[in-house]
Amino acid sequence: MIWVSAGKLDDIEQEGAIRFDHGGRTYAIYRGPDDSVYCTAGLCTHEAIHLADGLVMNFEVECPKHSGAFDYRTGEAIRLPACENLKTYPAEVIDGEVRVALA
Amino acid sequence: MDGMVIIGAGESGTRAAFALREAGYSGPVTLVGAEPHLPYERPPLSKTIGDAVQMKLICAAEALDAAGITYLKGLSAAELDAGAGAVRLSDGRVLHYEKLLLATGARPRRLTCPGAARALDFRTHADAEAIFSRVGPGRSVAIIGAGLIGMELASVLRGKDVSVDVIEAAPKPLGRAVPARFAEKLHARHAAEGVRFQVDRGVAAIGDDGVTLTDGSLVPADLVVSAIGVLPDIALAEAAGLATGNGILTDACLRTSAPNVFAAGDCAAVAQPGGGHVRYESWRNARTQAETAARNMAGAAETFGALPWFWSDQYDLGLQVAGLPQPAHRIVLRSAAEGELEFYLDDGRLVAAAGLGNGNGLARDIKLAEMLIAAGISPSLPELADPSVGLKTLLKSARAA
Numbered sequence: 001m002i003w004v005s006a007g008k009l010d011d012i013e014q015e016g017a018i019r020f021d022h023g024g025r026t027y028a029i030y031r032g033p034d035d036s037v038y039c040t041a042g043l044c045t046h047e048a049i050h051l052a053d054g055l056v057m058n059f060e061v062e063c064p065k066h067s068g069a070f071d072y073r074t075g076e077a078i079r080l081p082a083c084e085n086l087k088t089y090p091a092e093v094i095d096g097e098v099r100v101a102l103a
Numbered sequence: 104m105d106g107m108v109i110i111g112a113g114e115s116g117t118r119a120a121f122a123l124r125e126a127g128y129s130g131p132v133t134l135v136g137a138e139p140h141l142p143y144e145r146p147p148l149s150k151t152i153g154d155a156v157q158m159k160l161i162c163a164a165e166a167l168d169a170a171g172i173t174y175l176k177g178l179s180a181a182e183l184d185a186g187a188g189a190v191r192l193s194d195g196r197v198l199h200y201e202k203l204l205l206a207t208g209a210r211p212r213r214l215t216c217p218g219a220a221r222a223l224d225f226r227t228h229a230d231a232e233a234i235f236s237r238v239g240p241g242r243s244v245a246i247i248g249a250g251l252i253g254m255e256l257a258s259v260l261r262g263k264d265v266s267v268d269v270i271e272a273a274p275k276p277l278g279r280a281v282p283a284r285f286a287e288k289l290h291a292r293h294a295a296e297g298v299r300f301q302v303d304r305g306v307a308a309i310g311d312d313g314v315t316l317t318d319g320s321l322v323p324a325d326l327v328v329s330a331i332g333v334l335p336d337i338a339l340a341e342a343a344g345l346a347t348g349n350g351i352l353t354d355a356c357l358r359t360s361a362p363n364v365f366a367a368g369d370c371a372a373v374a375q376p377g378g379g380h381v382r383y384e385s386w387r388n389a390r391t392q393a394e395t396a397a398r399n400m401a402g403a404a405e406t407f408g409a410l411p412w413f414w415s416d417q418y419d420l421g422l423q424v425a426g427l428p429q430p431a432h433r434i435v436l437r438s439a440a441e442g443e444l445e446f447y448l449d450d451g452r453l454v455a456a457a458g459l460g461n462g463n464g465l466a467r468d469i470k471l472a473e474m475l476i477a478a479g480i481s482p483s484l485p486e487l488a489d490p491s492v493g494l495k496t497l498l499k500s501a502r503a504a
Binding site for chain 2 (some may be wrong): 054055063
């Protein structure tokens with residue numbers, strides 16, 4: 001497991017998401033309503049749209065283009081047209097810094 | 104074979120087939136599509152990958168099998184006998200139905216000038232292949248019609264270094280569905296990208312060398328594309344004696360004038376609470392109407408009331424419009440990091456919103472605006488205009504109220 005720094009927790013809105021690119025891949029990092037952090041693959045499984053542009057409410061992110069939705073804690077697709085789950089990656093906050101394990 | 108029969112395997116018909124299963128219907132479902140492919144999504148047609156036209160399937164063949172949906176491709180409905188509850192297909196076979204959904208969509212309006220047959224349409228996968236296989240750097244295309252489809256195509260062609268002229272009979276591009284402020288911004292962006300506009304001019308003739316306008320001038324072009332809107336495909340319904348107008352007329356539950364026959368998507372003109380019928384042409388509407396129609400075919404009695412919403416991608420700009428902005432509405436402008444939003448108020452109540460910005464940067468705000476519209480709020484105008492007041496905050500206070 002290789003942990004990578006993804007910036008400060010304060011840079012992510014509560015109930016929000018940021019796009020994080022690393023090693024030629026793109027990810028989405030979420031801050032939940034309780035300040036917990038999560039990381040998923042960055043592109044919607046329906047049509048490869050950046051999920052970080054989508055609306056985050058509670059523990060769900062909605063694709064900005066076609067309104068498919070995922071539970072970002074588990075990556076589960078919860079609304080069509082998204083039907084394929086997102087890959088998830090471990091994420092944690094240490095001293096205000098977000099770290100994600102991408103491998 | 105009784106059961107549910109769906110005529111049209113575009114976004115609406117295909118979505119309805121699956122939605123019937125989601126609604127718990129377990130009898131036979133037959134989906135009839137005129138095109139030779141599996142059901143596919145139309146929006147990606149204008150977004151080529153390199154030079155290849157995308158074929159983004161709505162569902163894999165396995166998904167149709169898994170849902171027990173019989174898919175008949177390359178066939179259309181030749182005749183509907185609503186009294187007998189039967190529809191005859193183009194190959195002569197007759198399907199009897201318990202309930203029928205007409206999801207026949209719309210087809211491009213055709214020019215009527217001399218040489219009109221030379222103009223290509225842009226609606227199907229085959230249309231997209233015909234256009235993109237004939238263009239390349241240095242080639243020239245004349246697009247007739249500056250609506251969303253024409254303008255999206257212009258932006259894709261400029262990205263391929265194709266010379267583009269857009270011809271529009273109205274005084275301005277995008278005059279129909281796009282709020283004026285954003286129509287002007289998109290127009291300016293196209294001009295900056297080198298698109299030449301011929302507005303306020305009709306088409307007199309199309310020839311080998313291009314398009315002759317009504318003022319006698321010639322727009323030279325290697326290829327001519329017609330994008331002057333679509334007409335709902337109502338011939339089958341009309342011949343069967345169903346009520347039609349600008350579309351197949353339905354009540355609020357998407358039921359047509361014939362028993363057990365429903366309509367959804369681009370072909371359907373739905374009764375409005377205030378009278379009259381409205382027909383929408385958008386990806387989301389095709390899906391949401393399909394879902395309502397399917398549930399009602401399965402026994403529910405839901406009225407269709409989803410807020411209209413569409414998007415359009417041109418260059419790196421994304422436009423989204425929710426609701427139906429009207430000239431009489433009060434407009435509140437809000438700047439955002441990624442672009443601009445406009446909110447539309449009717450007698451103080453928020454009824455529509457639109458945004459234009461980089462990529463999908465404004466999608467989140469438009470989604471929140473949709474929720475605010477659904478909440479039926481009459482927001483404070485200064486708060487609505489103030490970018491430092493989060494829309495999510497407004498929504499939460501509206502829901503707590």
